[in-house]
Amino acid sequence: MYAGHLGFALGAYSFRRTIPLWLVLIASQLPDWLDAGMCMASIDRGPYGLYTHGLVAVTIGAVAFGVLTWLLARDLTGALLVAGVVLSHYLLDYFTGLKPTWSGGPIIGLYLYSRPVADLVLESFTVVAGWLLYRRTFPASVRNDGMVYATLFALIALQLLAGVVLALSLGGHIKC
């Protein structure tokens, strides 16, 4: 999942506005950031990305980001929310991809990447739902401002672009 993670993050942020938005956004993509970073550093990411997308790895990431949030904001509820956002990455990826569980464990997932339209529908639904919650964080005077709507359209457009270009030009879903 791509933009759907950010949609989920926006929705989560609406419940705790005291924590930095950038932190929630990065938290939602944490396994992907780790995956890309390890790939660029030529570090083994394990079978099916076990070391970045496995249950243990995601849980460790959730704890780490929860602690980081608590250090930055001194907000336990916010820290738990950010940790939950990291864990949500696994759940959302379950729908779209094939993900490892633990070492020697099964590979699970509905793999909607093989059905791009269904993937786009799910990602868009997640983005719209999260955006509707996020929109409430703005003063009433700007909730219908173009900039607020631009967030929604930009995320869906990027999802479309990522899906189409990566599928057609680059020969499928490329993680690394």
Added chain:
Amino acid sequence: MPLHFVLGFKLAIALVIPVVATLVFRARALATARTGERTGERTGERTGERTGERTGERASERAPGVRP
């Protein structure tokens, strides 16, 4: 296609651009809201001043010995 080009492309589209765009859009929308608040405050102040002046004028008309 070189691995790092593919990775950079993916990084930009899937990770960096959405995060930066979201933060920029939020900052600009909040700036618009603050500008609106300040404009509203100034308009309210001017309206209040004019209303006060008119109220004073009417009061002075009713009581000619008292200037607004």
